[in-house]
Amino acid sequence: MIATSDITGMVLAGGRGSRMGGVDKGLQPFAGQPLARHALQRLAPQVGPLLVNANRHLETYRAWGVEVVVDTEADYPGPLAGFLAGLLHCRTPWLLAVPCDTPRFPADLAARLVAAAEAAQAPLALAHAPDTEPAAPHADAASAATAIHAPPLRAQPAFCLIHTSLLASLQQFVSAGGRKIDRWTALHPLAVACFDQPGDDPLAFANANSLQELHALEGLHAAVPKMENR
Numbered sequence: 001m002i003a004t005s006d007i008t009g010m011v012l013a014g015g016r017g018s019r020m021g022g023v024d025k026g027l028q029p030f031a032g033q034p035l036a037r038h039a040l041q042r043l044a045p046q047v048g049p050l051l052v053n054a055n056r057h058l059e060t061y062r063a064w065g066v067e068v069v070v071d072t073e074a075d076y077p078g079p080l081a082g083f084l085a086g087l088l089h090c091r092t093p094w095l096l097a098v099p100c101d102t103p104r105f106p107a108d109l110a111a112r113l114v115a116a117a118e119a120a121q122a123p124l125a126l127a128h129a130p131d132t133e134p135a136a137p138h139a140d141a142a143s144a145a146t147a148i149h150a151p152p153l154r155a156q157p158a159f160c161l162i163h164t165s166l167l168a169s170l171q172q173f174v175s176a177g178g179r180k181i182d183r184w185t186a187l188h189p190l191a192v193a194c195f196d197q198p199g200d201d202p203l204a205f206a207n208a209n210s211l212q213e214l215h216a217l218e219g220l221h222a223a224v225p226k227m228e229n230r
């Protein structure tokens with residue numbers, strides 16, 4: 001039985017943010033606060049200790065009172081480097097990574113990934129969800145949100161529950177030049193939790209890669225603020 005206190009929650013904010021013009025995405029404002037802080041607050045009730053994975057503006061992140069972990073590999077090798085930084089600093093049996101750019105991720109994300117990992121007796125669990133992109137700014141944001149059709153489920157690999165026993169495997173994979181999350185997760189038993197149940201927020205996995213997407217998502221969020229999952 002995996003307890004909340006067995007899980008360290010980590011917000012991934014270590015990317016290049018190139019589609020956002022190279023800004024530090026975790027510090028971009030969303031609904032009145034920085035994206036990464038928004039994600040931390042969403043994660044906090046679901047886990048025990050918290051971490052932020054960042055590679056820039058470390059003092060700004062530390063000022064939030066959270067431990068900040070930095071990639072060991074230079075030149076932005078991708079989110080797996082963030083997983084590795086988290087596992088190196090994780091003092092609980094499990095690490096739950098979430099990206100900073102998906103501010104409406106489910107309030108029961110950890111519970112459902114844990115249930116999947118326990119059921120499959122797996123050291124890894126990934127979220128699968130409809131791949132919703134925030135629509136372009138819309139005059140009637142509420143109807144834009146509800147007009148989203150059910151797209152096919154897709155792995156959301158940056159949302160990953162990882163047992164810390166996989167540290168050596170990840171270290172080896174990354175130092176051999178591995179960069180793709182799915183290539184690494186394929187090396188281990190992998191559980192999947194699907195977030196397409198009735199009542200699930202269709203915008204839960206909408207992520208903002210450009211400033212236009214961020215503003216569109218912010219508009220939808222203001223119009224449809226309820227983020228219930230069941």
Ligand SMILES: Nc1nc2c(ncn2[C@@H]2O[C@H](COP(=O)(O)OP(=O)(O)OP(=O)(O)O)[C@@H](O)[C@H]2O)c(=O)[nH]1
Nearest residue numbers: 012013014015016017018019076077078082099100
């Ligand atoms: N630690 C770490 N995290 C990364 C790296 N690249 C991406 N991420 C994180 O992975 C998650 C998904 O990243 P993307 O949206 O694909 O990439 P991004 O760097 O934020 O933005 P782009 O440069 O526009 O692709 C985000 O939370 C990023 O912060 C990296 O090199 N190191």
Ligand SMILES: [Mg+2]
Nearest residue numbers: 101207208209
């Ligand atoms: Mg993204």
